[in-house]
Amino acid sequence: MNADIIFKYFPDLTAVQQSQFNALHELYHTWNEQINVISRKDIDELYTRHVLHSLGIAKVMSFEPDTKVLDVGTGGGFPGIPLAIMFPRSSFHLVDSIGKKIKVVKGVAESLNLTNVTAEQTRAEQVSDQYDFVVSRAVTRLKPFYQWVKNKFRTESFNALPNGILYLKGGDLNEELKEAKKKYQLFDLQTYFDEDFFETKKVVFVPVG
Numbered sequence: 001m002n003a004d005i006i007f008k009y010f011p012d013l014t015a016v017q018q019s020q021f022n023a024l025h026e027l028y029h030t031w032n033e034q035i036n037v038i039s040r041k042d043i044d045e046l047y048t049r050h051v052l053h054s055l056g057i058a059k060v061m062s063f064e065p066d067t068k069v070l071d072v073g074t075g076g077g078f079p080g081i082p083l084a085i086m087f088p089r090s091s092f093h094l095v096d097s098i099g100k101k102i103k104v105v106k107g108v109a110e111s112l113n114l115t116n117v118t119a120e121q122t123r124a125e126q127v128s129d130q131y132d133f134v135v136s137r138a139v140t141r142l143k144p145f146y147q148w149v150k151n152k153f154r155t156e157s158f159n160a161l162p163n164g165i166l167y168l169k170g171g172d173l174n175e176e177l178k179e180a181k182k183k184y185q186l187f188d189l190q191t192y193f194d195e196d197f198f199e200t201k202k203v204v205f206v207p208v209g
């Protein structure tokens with residue numbers, strides 16, 4: 001399996017990026033046999049459901065060089081690993097409370113020579129450093145998430161969007177957004193990607209500052 005679907009939506013990748021994306025299927029297939037980070041059904045859909053979905057954030061936001069990004073509850077490395085391939089001049093810190101998931105993330109990052117990735121087993125609430133953006137997918141509702149991360153932002157913004165949270169969400173978000181009581185902007189991934197999987201998928205941007 002190769003990453004053609006990624007190249008369809010991101011046609012300007014370097015040869016290094018293309019080979020890193022192509023390597024992901026084999027790497028996750030191998031790691032998944034030891035430590036389950038992706039459901040068996042999903043491993044065949046890795047490029048659409050995990051890699052392209054993660055890169056929805058790249059359609060919304062082109063991180064400038066030296067941008068610091070935190071991925072909270074990264075699991076096997078989503079969205080952090082695809083974003084780190086896409087933005088080699090930005091740095092990505094991937095955290096998860098489960099050590100074996102971080103072991104997979106470190107293994108994948110090392111095999112891909114991703115020098116802009118660090119990974120740590122810790123709870124989001126305990127991260128002490130400061131970032132320009134926090135990215136995430138499928139971890140918790142926005143309201144508690146905001147509380148976990150609100151103190152982890154640098155005050156100066158130098159990207160097209162001000163510093164804040166970029167959260168991948170799907171389904172009906174009305175209740176969750178109402179509960180969070182924060183200013184937000186929604187980006188519909190259907191606008192960028194044709195596959196049915198993206199029908200209800202969105203990037204929720206919440207500025208924090």
Ligand SMILES: C[S@@+](CC[C@H](N)C(=O)[O-])C[C@H]1O[C@@H](n2cnc3c(N)ncnc32)[C@H](O)[C@@H]1O
Nearest residue numbers: 073074075078096097098122123124137138139
């Ligand atoms: C459903 S998985 C999603 C993983 C990945 N983001 C993805 O989309 O494939 C949720 C992950 O969040 C992690 N998690 C939940 N609460 C956390 C917390 N407070 N701090 C760090 N990680 C957390 C879990 O260990 C789990 O790996």
